[in-house]
Amino acid sequence: MPKVAALRGGHITLAAAADAFLATPRTANPNTHRAYASAIDRVIALLGRDRPLAEVADAEIGAALTELWGRCAPATWNRNRAAVTSWLIWCQTKKHWAAPSVPADAERRKESADETRAVAKTTIHRLLSRRDIPLREKTLWRMLYETAARATEILALNVEDLDLEHRRAPVRSKGGAIEWVYWDSGTSHLLPRLLRLPDGSTRTHGPVFLSERRPVPARRPGAGDICPHTGRARLGYDRARVLLDTYAGLDLHQLRHSAATHLGEAEVPLQLIMGKTRHKNPRTAMRYVKPGPEAIAKATEVLAPRRRTH
DNA sequence: CCAACAGATCGTCGTCCAAC
DNA sequence: GTTGGACGACGATCTGTTGG
Numbered sequence: 001m002p003k004v005a006a007l008r009g010g011h012i013t014l015a016a017a018a019d020a021f022l023a024t025p026r027t028a029n030p031n032t033h034r035a036y037a038s039a040i041d042r043v044i045a046l047l048g049r050d051r052p053l054a055e056v057a058d059a060e061i062g063a064a065l066t067e068l069w070g071r072c073a074p075a076t077w078n079r080n081r082a083a084v085t086s087w088l089i090w091c092q093t094k095k096h097w098a099a100p101s102v103p104a105d106a107e108r109r110k111e112s113a114d115e116t117r118a119v120a121k122t123t124i125h126r127l128l129s130r131r132d133i134p135l136r137e138k139t140l141w142r143m144l145y146e147t148a149a150r151a152t153e154i155l156a157l158n159v160e161d162l163d164l165e166h167r168r169a170p171v172r173s174k175g176g177a178i179e180w181v182y183w184d185s186g187t188s189h190l191l192p193r194l195l196r197l198p199d200g201s202t203r204t205h206g207p208v209f210l211s212e213r214r215p216v217p218a219r220r221p222g223a224g225d226i227c228p229h230t231g232r233a234r235l236g237y238d239r240a241r242v243l244l245d246t247y248a249g250l251d252l253h254q255l256r257h258s259a260a261t262h263l264g265e266a267e268v269p270l271q272l273i274m275g276k277t278r279h280k281n282p283r284t285a286m287r288y289v290k291p292g293p294e295a296i297a298k299a300t301e302v303l304a305p306r307r308r309t310h
Numbered sequence: 311c312c313a314a315c316a317g318a319t320c321g322t323c324g325t326c327c328a329a330c
Numbered sequence: 331g332t333t334g335g336a337c338g339a340c341g342a343t344c345t346g347t348t349g350g
Contacts, residue, residue, distance in 0.1 A: 036334095038323070080324095082333065152337075212317070239318060241339075253326095253338075279327085 012097055014056065015049035020095070021087045039083035042068055053091065054098035061088070062106035081106065119254055121262050127248050128186070136235070137243050139190040140209055141255060147181035148259035148277050151252035152237055154181075157208045159195060164188070179278050197229055207234035260285065 012020075018040045046064045047056060065084065069077045084102060091099035127133075128142050143154055153171040161169045168182045195203045206227035211234070225234040237252070244250050256277070263273045270285060279285040 078332085086333090150337085233318090236318070237338080238320090238340090242317085251339080 012053045012091075013050050014044040014047060014053055017053045017091055017095075017097065017099070018044050018087065021090050036083045036087070039080040040087050042080075043084055053100075056100045058100045058103040061100050062103040065102070065106050119250065119258050121258075121265075124255070124258055124262075127250075130247075133247060135190065135194055136209060137247065139187065139194045140235075140240060141244065142190060143183055143187045144252065144255040145259050146183040146187050148256050148263075149181045150256060151240060155207075155209055155235055155237060155240060158206060159203050159208055160205050162191065162208065164191060181278075182276075203227065203229045205229075209235040209240070211235050211239060 022037050022040070043061070043064045046067065047060060061084065065077075065081055069080050081102060088099050088101055091097045092101075124145055128138065128145070130138075133141075140154065143149075144151060147154065147169075149171060156171070157169055163169060167184065167188050168180045171179055171181055191208075192202070194208070197203060206229065207225060210227050210230060210232040212232070226232070227234075241252050244252055244255075260273055260277050263276065264270075273279075274285040277285055
């Protein structure tokens with residue numbers, strides 16, 4: 001490192017270096033900026049905001065990362081480590097400041113793909129056949145399991161989206177493309193009941209899943225999230241999450257993951273499971289497909305030479 | 311009228327996942 | 331394998347309802 005650059009870096013505090021980095025627009029997405037800011041801010045708070053950047057040793061960066069996120073999941077560790085790495089490399093290469101590096105021993109961790117938190121098929125079936133579950137929750141959970149869709153996608157559905165005859169509905173993916181989710185007879189029986197109004201008629205428009213209370217004036221949602229028949233607001237993700245947690249101790253995502261896992265256990269081909277879950281990347285879908293001992297034993301039989309009887 | 315309650319929402323941080 | 335944008339999780343908090 002040239003002496004001039006080292007001198008320039010010597011006057012920069014951690015806080016100033018962080019501010020300079022974060023003030024430089026990197027992406028248009030505010031979430032990314034927030035994530036970077038959060039990670040870097042916690043590190044410099046630990047090390048001392050007013051310390052000169054040039055005086056911080058590599059090992060201190062490593063120790064700070066370990067203290068803050070050493071016990072978090074690998075994905076979290078890697079993400080925050082990447083933010084700090086990006087910041088320090090920017091200081092070194094773009095600004096030519098004397099700055100520490102993320103030490104080699106604070107290496108990236110493997111994001112193991114084995115924990116899917118899928119629950120047993122019997123657990124799902126027992127939950128869905130319970131009699132103390134209100135119609136709305138029962139329909140939502142069954143629909144989530146049968147469609148293997150993300151909870152936000154199902155909660156975003158409107159009555160006019162539902163193709164009840166063909167047991168399917170379009171969901172909009174990120175690129176704006178239309179993808180279809182499919183359900184089975186269980187959901188098919190429940191949906192008409194859910195859409196029925198007290199006077200016997202049927203809801204034709206607006207959110208499929210509604211909150212139980214009228215929206216409070218201070219938090220009135222947009223017109224598209226209000227049922228034109230009842231004035232109720234669309235059921236939100238968070239409320240739906242609390243309900244499933246309360247009744248069953250499960251997460252909404254576990255219904256989707258369990259569906260994919262159960263399809264895999266039934267030896268449904270990976271391509272089909274990907275079609276169902278609408279995963280673009282086989283690696284993602286493969287996380288949920290874990291052949292059990294029985295399936296492996298059965299596959300082994302294929303390799304055995306045929307016995308011939310003479 | 312008040313306190314307890316429960317549904318609904320917010321704020322913030324953690325995790326997922328598909329493009330690269 | 332890496333990255334960063336999108337999305338989920340979860341405790342805290344807000345708000346309307348209910349029973350006394």
